[in-house]
Amino acid sequence: MSKKYTIQKTPFVVPTNDGKLIEEHFGNATDGNSQISIAHMIAPPGWSEPFQTPEFDEYTYIINGKKQFNIEGELVTLVAGESIKIDKNTRVQYSNPFDVECEYLAICLPAFSIDLVNREES
Template sequence: MRKFFIQKNPFVVPTDDGKLIEEHFGNASDGNKEVSIAHMIAPAHWSEPPQEPTFDEYTYIIRGKKQFVIDGETVVLRAGESIRISKGARVQYANPFNAPCEYIAICLPAFTIEGANRDSE
């Protein structure tokens, strides 16, 4: 039995806001509840409602810029930069810029929509 798995067909999360979410490992793709790893592309002028996740989230920016409002403080990350946002922080993710933002997101434990605790839109 192999002790590795190469993900060639990530689960593409259906969205209605133009954001691409390809979950390589996690609840939706392989049932992994410990960690989720996703490749994402947020279109220009994209945002989602504030949330208070029950998981830590690590983000690495591949290209473009992404804005985070964390407990009222605005942080902008650029390509090559990364951030860890601790569970329980109030955060809003956005790309208010004129170009898409490509990034990798890792959640510990794995992302769930219920665990995101998003505000109603």
């Protein structure tokens, strides 16, 4: 009888050069699932990435610290225990301009793909 569940003990650690930890538990890089990606992330103080206009909905849940979102020119800050859904095709920039790291979960529908993120040149 085949199992009806999957336990992830070795997430794919996405290589970065900005100090951010990205551990994809399920998604394109880990198990080839293009429908959803679930990642645990830690953004160091002072971290930011370029604006992007993803072709996927992105849900973020803050575990510790706080994170700033520039959503089409509106600055939104979330703290531990808060969450947000950003609709696909929305121009957004993610950052942690604060003095403490931010730990959070990100869920993308469909799954995160570098081909769907549409990052702008920095």
